[in-house]
Amino acid sequence: MQKYSIFNLIKNAFSGHQNWDLAWKDPTPKKEYDVVIIGGGGHGLATAYYLAKEHNITNVAIIEKGWIGGGNIGRNTTIIRSNYMHDDNALFSEFGMDLWRRMSQDLNYNVMFSPRGIINLAHSDAQMNVYARRGNSMRLNGIDAILLSREEVKEIIPMADFSDNVRFPIFGALMQPSAGTARHDAVAWGYARQADSMGVDIIQNCEVTGFDVVGGKIQGVRTSRGDIKVKKIGLCVAGSTNILVEKLNMTIPVETHLLQACVSEPVKPVLDRVVTFGAGHFYISQSDKGEMVMGGDLDGYNSYAQRGNLPTLQHVLTEGIAMMPFLSKLKMLRTWGGIMDMSMDGSPIIDKTHIEGLYLNCGWCYGGFKATPASGWTFAHTIAQDRVHKLNAGYSLSRFNTGHLLDEKGLGTKTWIS
Amino acid sequence: MLHIKCPHCGMRSQNEFSYGGDATVKRPELNKEVSDKDWDNFVYNRKSLRGKHKELWQHISGCRQWIKVERDTATHEIFKTVKASEDI
DSSP, X not given: OOOOSHHHHHHHHTTTTOOOOXXXXXXXXXXXXXXXXXXXXXXXXXXXXXXXXHHXXXXXXXXXXXXXXXXXXXXXXXXXXXXXXXHHHHHHHHHHHHHHHHHHHHHTSOOOOBOOOEEEEEOSHHHHHHHHXXXXXXXXXXXXXXXXXXXXXXXXXXXXXXXXXXXXXXXXXXXXXXXXXXXXXXXXXXXXXXXXXXXXXXXXXXOEEEEEEETTEEEEXXXXXXXXXXXXXXXXXXXXXXXXXXXXXXXXXXXXXXXXXXEEOOOSSOOOSEEEXXXXXXXEEEOTTSOEEEEEEEEEEXXXXXXXXXXXXXHHHHHHHHHOGGGGGSOEEEEEEEEEEEETTSOOEEXXXXXXXEEEEXXXXXXXXXXXXXXXXXXXXXXXXXXXXXXXXXXXXXXXXXXXXXXXXXXXXOTTTO | OOEEEETTTEEEEGGGOEEEEESSOOOOOTTSOOOHHHHHHHHTOBOOOXXXXXXXXXXXXXXXXXXXXXXXXXXXXXXEEEETTSOO
């Protein structure tokens, strides 16, 4: 594989950039693999990469129905953070933050990680107390957190509404300075390129049609491009998990819902942080191209439509304008909808299943993008070692049965109740 | 925007409704031995079908009645709405 460097850039300039290697190959599926990862999104690609890199398992195929990086890693608001209170979430996410910081060097691919900090606004004394508690919990787990006063917030984001007669006045904020954003597509492409270079087969336009399970053990997977013999399958298809587990006669504590996001027309740099509204559900950052990237609530009913409805968008943007009135002057450039695995407690599942050789990675709710490296790393460990790592032990499938729910914010499928 | 025909009030916009999830889930019978698995299936596990889906909605900004709706989760087409007490 050609290294991406300034020297290779200059060298290839002489041949008009016509002789670069393909970033990944387009192989035909083999008859047998050691591991098959279903789903060529961020998490699936990262899993294959860490299987090869950390566990030296390279006879691996990634099977993708469409094209790689075409699902939720291609349609998110690129926010990366680890501002969680519960240990299981905090330690998992902070492990991921370390991987994010090293990712561009590690993958030899510029993922444009920008640790610009995230500011969660508080709009009451009670909320300031809650954020102080969350910040203290974060610091006990080694994560940076600062509680900001109203005046300190005003210095950082003066464009927010600090006038007197507002419905939700800004009392202060909790900030995680090390949080940020990254170039989402580059994450998928970077993982794909490195996984391919280590021998992983990336098989696109290949739909899974069924599974061969004999005596409670995985024996193979049936696809639109032929049957494949394999003993270990990693299911990594957030947004379509319900559809695939139905082929295995499983039901899981997940519903599939639709989440919208949108970007405005590009404007000059105005916002150099990620900011969230504390009196509702709205988050915003500005991309390097100048667009304001915004998102909020689910549409609120089961959906596989990949397109949203206007009432939710209107509701979300109303919150945005309440927080930053200048947004009302901007024109909307694009809106899009992605389908989410909404787990019942708002936390993901990375675990073994009752079928030997079937591993499950799902339930990412709103937070899948930031988890990409940590999810791939722990899922690869779970598949390779046939046991969960302590970092994903809290993300068990059995927690719904035993009552050990991980209800960080109480944001499961019924978000309108919280 | 969805338009949902409330069996009590007629055709109304989605804004007036609140979603209540899968309408086919049955609570385990009272005063009977219920396994953990049955409780799991009632409380947490969902099929979340792609295609025709029977679901509960509440006409919260209208008559406040719960209703049943059959809707396609891939196209948002609504086929049928009935009162909560009726079978769909």
